[in-house]
Amino acid sequence: MTARESRGPIVGLAAHLILMLALAATTGVSAAGWLAGTAYAVILAGSLGAGMHRTGMRALGPANAVTLGxxxxxxxxxxxxxxxxEAxxxxxxxxxxxxxxxxxDGVDGxxxxxxxxxTQLGARFDMEVDAFLILVLSVFVAGTFGWWTIAIGAFRYVFVAASWAWPWLNAALPPKFSRKVVAAVQGVVLVVATASLxxxxxALTAVAGALVSLVWSFGRDVLWLRDQEQKRRFAEARAEVVARRSVTVPRQRPRPAPVNV
Structure with missing residues (x-):
């Protein structure tokens, strides 16, 4: 897992294929399941390798190895x-x-x-794995409670897509403990719903409550980011006005009057 850059993601891909073979031998995996799992593993290996190359990382490191697991x-x-x-x-x-x-999830940190x-790559890697797991679980419980549950997993991806149109959504957010609590609640609730405990x-009430808390958390962050963007634009406009006012046209010195001889 801590091998050279060119081998780290490949090791993860090989580990995934071994897991798929074990699942196929013990539980049975459909052709569509094989295709989805393999596509996920290939995209993961390619994205991780590209991220390592972009950031100049030569090895995954112990924390990223846990995240890869x-x-x-x-x-x-x-x-x-x-x-x-299908079955x-x-x-x-x-x-x-x-x-x-x-x-x-708590070990790699x-x-x-x-x-x-x-590293920034490690933090992003961890976040993407969490987000995709929530998306997959929301799809699974949709079979019991309805397709509206997919909104839980799709929220983050909709937010990312919205940031392409409104780049100010990419601004850094202040750390909030409540945001971590809401994120943890999504995982716990979806696992409980998946296990039919x-x-x-x-369970329906819990899943709906998780969605409501997610809407509240994202809504609060979006409003904060919009407020910061408005403040930034106001500050830029004010600075531009001040800069214009500070520009003075140089006055020409008066020419001395001619002296009569």
């Missing part, structure tokens, strides 16, 4: 979820993969801090 498990979850569209899948296996992936190997009515 989580990403491999998410690939297995993806294959099982797609397979569930039932064993929930204990699915929930185990999800549970381990979520448990490791700790490893990064303790080994002083925190609660009666359907109670």
């Amino acid at each position: 989580r990403a491999t498990l998410v690939g297995g979850v993806t294959a099982l979820v797609v397979t569930s569209f 039932p899948v064993p929930l204990p296996v699915l929930v185990t993969l999800i549970g381990v992936a979520l448990a490791l 700790q490893v990064a801090r303790r080994t002083n190997s925190t 609660l009666p359907d009515a109670l």
Whole structure:
């Protein structure tokens, strides 16, 4: 996992294929599941390799290796979820993969801090794996509660797409503990709903509450970013006015009057 740049993502791809073979031998994976899982793994390896090349990283490092392990498990979850569209899948296996992936979510951050190997690529990698797992789980529970649950997983991607039209959405947000709580709630609620640990009515209420909390969190952040953008534009306009007022036209010196001789 901590091999050279050209080998790190390939090792992750090989680990994913091994996991797929194990799932196929024990639980059964449909052709569509194989295709979805393999496409995910190939895109993951390509994106990670491109990110390492862009940032000049020669090796994944211990923290990114843990994240890559989580990403491999998410690939297995993806294959099982797609397979569930055609035939039932064993929930204990699915929930185990999800549970381990979520448990490791706190490990890679700790490893990064303790080994002083925190990087922007690692933070982005971790965030993308989390976001995709939430999306896959929201698709799975949609089979029970309706396709509206996909909004939970799609929120982040809609936000990214909106930032292409409104670049001010890419501005840095201040750290908020509530944002972390809301993100954690999404994972917990979706896992509970996936595992059918609660009666359907109670699980439906929990999933709906998770969506409401997500709307509140994203809405608050968008309003804050819009307010900051308006302040920035006002400051720029004011600075431009001040700059124009400070420009003075140089006065010509009066010519001395002619002296009569």
